[in-house]
Every structure is written in C-alpha cells, then in structure tokens.
Amino acid sequence: MAASGDEIETLIATMARLPGLGPRSARRVVLHLIRRRTGQMAQLASLMASVAENARECLVCGNVTGSDICPICTDPARATGEICVVTEVADLWALERGRAFRGRYHVLGGSLSALDEIGPDDLRIPQLLERLSDERITEVILALSATVEGQTTAHYIAEALAPSGVAVTGLAQGVPIGGELDYLDDGTITAALRARRKL
Amino acid sequence: MAASGDEIETLIATMARLPGLGPRSARRVVLHLIRRRTGQMAQLASLMASVAENARECLVCGNVTGSDICPICTDPARATGEICVVTEVADLWALERGRAFRGRYHVLGGSLSALDEIGPDDLRIPQLLERLSDERITEVILALSATVEGQTTAHYIAEALAPSGVAVTGLAQGVPIGGELDYLDDGTITAALRARRKL
Numbered sequence: 001m002a003a004s005g006d007e008i009e010t011l012i013a014t015m016a017r018l019p020g021l022g023p024r025s026a027r028r029v030v031l032h033l034i035r036r037r038t039g040q041m042a043q044l045a046s047l048m049a050s051v052a053e054n055a056r057e058c059l060v061c062g063n064v065t066g067s068d069i070c071p072i073c074t075d076p077a078r079a080t081g082e083i084c085v086v087t088e089v090a091d092l093w094a095l096e097r098g099r100a101f102r103g104r105y106h107v108l109g110g111s112l113s114a115l116d117e118i119g120p121d122d123l124r125i126p127q128l129l130e131r132l133s134d135e136r137i138t139e140v141i142l143a144l145s146a147t148v149e150g151q152t153t154a155h156y157i158a159e160a161l162a163p164s165g166v167a168v169t170g171l172a173q174g175v176p177i178g179g180e181l182d183y184l185d186d187g188t189i190t191a192a193l194r195a196r197r198k199l
Numbered sequence: 200m201a202a203s204g205d206e207i208e209t210l211i212a213t214m215a216r217l218p219g220l221g222p223r224s225a226r227r228v229v230l231h232l233i234r235r236r237t238g239q240m241a242q243l244a245s246l247m248a249s250v251a252e253n254a255r256e257c258l259v260c261g262n263v264t265g266s267d268i269c270p271i272c273t274d275p276a277r278a279t280g281e282i283c284v285v286t287e288v289a290d291l292w293a294l295e296r297g298r299a300f301r302g303r304y305h306v307l308g309g310s311l312s313a314l315d316e317i318g319p320d321d322l323r324i325p326q327l328l329e330r331l332s333d334e335r336i337t338e339v340i341l342a343l344s345a346t347v348e349g350q351t352t353a354h355y356i357a358e359a360l361a362p363s364g365v366a367v368t369g370l371a372q373g374v375p376i377g378g379e380l381d382y383l384d385d386g387t388i389t390a391a392l393r394a395r396r397k398l
Contacts (some may be wrong), residue, residue, distance in 0.1 A: 005265035008254060011246045014239075018228045025219040031289055032218050033247075034254045034263050040213075041254075045247035047210045048232075052240035055207060055233045064233050066204035090230055 062107030064089045078104050081138035111149035139167040261306030263288045277303050280337035310348035338366040
C-alpha cells in the first residue's frame with residue numbers, strides 16, 4: 001500500500017518515465033502541484049488534454065503545431081526560397097529562438113542509420129524532394145548534427161539534390177561563441193583551424 | 200508568433216516553471232509526449248485532473264492522499280503508540296520507502312523561522328499536542344532536518360512535549376551508509392565522532 005494513495009502514486013510513476021525526470025523529481029513536481037492550492041494542477045491538466053487533442057505535424061514541413069499547416073509555412077513573408085533541413089522538431093525550435101533564419105524548414109524526423117535500419121524512406125526525404133519541384137527553392141541549408149549519422153544524412157541529401165541544381169549549404173563548424181579553447185574537444189579545434197578565415 | 204503555436208508554447212512555459220524543470224527540459228518533455236502517439240499525454244492529463252480534484256491533506260497527520268484520512272492513519276496495525284514528526288510530506292514518503300518505521304506520522308508543514316515569521320501556530324504543532332491527548336502515544340520521534348531551522352523546531356517541540364511525560368527522540372547523526380570520510384563535511388565527522396559507540 002502506497003503512503004500517498006494509488007492515484008497519486010500512479011501519477012508520480014507516469015511522470016518519472018518522462019525524459020529528464022526520475023522518481024525523485026517526479027515526486028517533487030507532484031507535491032509542488034498538490035501543495036499550491038491555486039488550481040495549477042487542474043490548469044496544467046486541461047492544457048495538456050487540449051494539446052494532446054490538437055497537436056499534429058505540419059503537413060508541409062513536419063513542425064509540431066496545433067494546425068494542419070504550421071505558422072511558419074503559412075507566413076507568406078517566409079517564402080524566401082530557402083529551406084533549412086533539420087533532424088528533429090527541437091532543432092527547428094532552437095533555430096527559431098535564434099531568429100537568424102527567416103525562410104522555411106523541413107524536419108527529417110531522424111538520421112540515416114544502417115545500424116538502426118533507418119533508410120531515406122523512413123525519414124521525410126522524399127517529401128523534401130517533392131517540395132523542391134513544388135515550391136521555388138533556391139537554397140537548401142542542411143542544419144544537421146555534426147555527428148557521423150548527421151553528416152551521413154547530409155551527404156545523402158546533398159547527392160540527391162545535385163541534379164536539381166539548387167544550392168546546398170551546411171552550417172559552419174568552428175569555435176562556439178563564448179567557447180574557451182582550453183575546454184574544447186580536439187575535433188572542434190581542428191575543424192576551426194582548417195576553416196580559418198581572414199580577419 | 201511562436202513556431203509551435205500558442206497552446207503548445209503555453210504548455211511549455213507552464214511546465215518550465217515546475218521545480219527541477221526549465222525551458223529546455225519542458226520543451227523536451229512536451230515534444231516527447233506529442234511524438235509518442237500512444238495517447239500518453241491525454242492519459243497523463245486525465246490522471247492529473249483526477250489528482251487535482253481528489254488530493255487533500257490527511258485530517259490527522261497532514262500526509263497528502265486521495266481520502267480524508269490517509270492509508271497509514273486508517274491502518275490499525277500502525278497504532279504502535281509511536282509518532283514520527285516530519286517537516287514535509289516528501290520526508291514522510293522518504294521514510295515510508297525505507298520501510299523501517301511502522302508507526303504513524305505527523306507532518307508539520309514547515310520549520311520554525313524567525314526570519315520568515317513562521318511561528319508554532321503556522322505549523323501543525325497544536326494538532327500534534329492534541330493527538331497526544333487523544334491517541335495513546337508513548338514516543339514521539341523528531342525526524343527533522345539537521346539544519347538550524349530543523350533543530351530549532353525540534354527543541355521547541357521537545358520542550359512543549361516535556362510536561363506530557365512522553366518519550367521524545369531524534370534521529371541519530373553520523374556517517375551516512377556508504378559515505379567515505381574523505382568526502383564528508385567537518386560537521387558530520389565531528390558529530391559522528393562525538394556520538395561514537397562501542398563495537
């Protein structure tokens with residue numbers, strides 16, 4: 001028999017399985033929500049129920065949003081002819097927070113991986129090629145991770161796009177802003193040195 | 200305009216204010232729940248709504264549970280005459296996980312603090328004294344934190360209980376199980392040395 005009753009215990013166990021949380025932090029969150037008698041838990045519950053009902057993938061780019069086509073794909077100001085290809089929705093949101101890119105996105109939904117048997121058709125690569133013929137695209141920016149899988153995926157897409165004649169670019173590699181050389185890994189320092197530029 | 204739509208953004212902002220979470224982990228949790236098309240978010244939402252509706256403080260001990268009297272206070276096997284006094288519900292749950300104590304609890308709801316203007320009547324100390332006359336109590340175990348506030352509270356309660364003649368005890372202080380001396384603070388080592396016992 002649980003000290004707190006079965007329902008509270010089930011809620012804690014469910015929350016403990018969420019990424020980044022564990023049993024301890026789940027207990028803390030649940031106690032916090034119960035203790036605040038401001039109805040915060042009921043409010044959070046109804047918000048989650050509503051998101052669970054409405055959240056879906058944008059039919060064009062794969063962004064997660066509350067409508068069939070996401071706010072970025074419906075915004076005419078963002079039809080710049082540039083598509084930024086990202087691995088996951090989280091990457092799209094990260095780029096949006098930076099406010100540096102004003103074109104549109106394409107979410108792959110993963111990386112190519114021979115080990116995990118993820119091929120081009122398991123990702124949204126065919127949809128990307130379709131967009132190239134449907135929309136007036138001049139540049140595809142591959143904002144993929146600097147990992148083996150990310151770079152394999154980037155090479156595959158670059159080759160698939162070669163016949164179309166569209167410009168294919170990738171993110172610059174180098175020293176992160178605020179990064180101290182002493183704390184950087186050798187790979188980053190080597191890449192930054194190779195890609196050195198005139199001041 | 201948020202990349203993800205306003206409702207998802209509100210959910211992320213609400214979750215980011217929970218203890219132990221921040222904007223980054225809130226985004227991760229929300230994306231995880233949206234991505235898993237197993238209805239996990241709807242399930243979590245309804246669980247939270249139900250807990251928000253039903254969770255309340257046990258009228259006897261202050262434990263948080265789904266009923267007026269908690270499972271521990273209604274269990275006749277736990278009428279051992281021992282009351283374990285804890286600061287918060289989280290402490291009660293921690294002790295229950297240890298399974299070492301088979302009596303009942305009393306949750307104070309905080310510690311005495313002159314700075315924060317928390318006096319005895321702001322905590323559940325009057326209710327503790329009432330229980331002493333209502334129930335057959337032989338021992339009160341003060342399982343309070345080894346902080347200044349915790350020990351102030353413990354001393355206050357010990358003095359308030361003195362006239363009743365009930366035994367008042369506190370948790371032992373010393374080296375934690377698995378603790379390496381080298382990594383312990385001086386206060387703990389000093390306390391463990393002072394309270395040394397014959398082997």
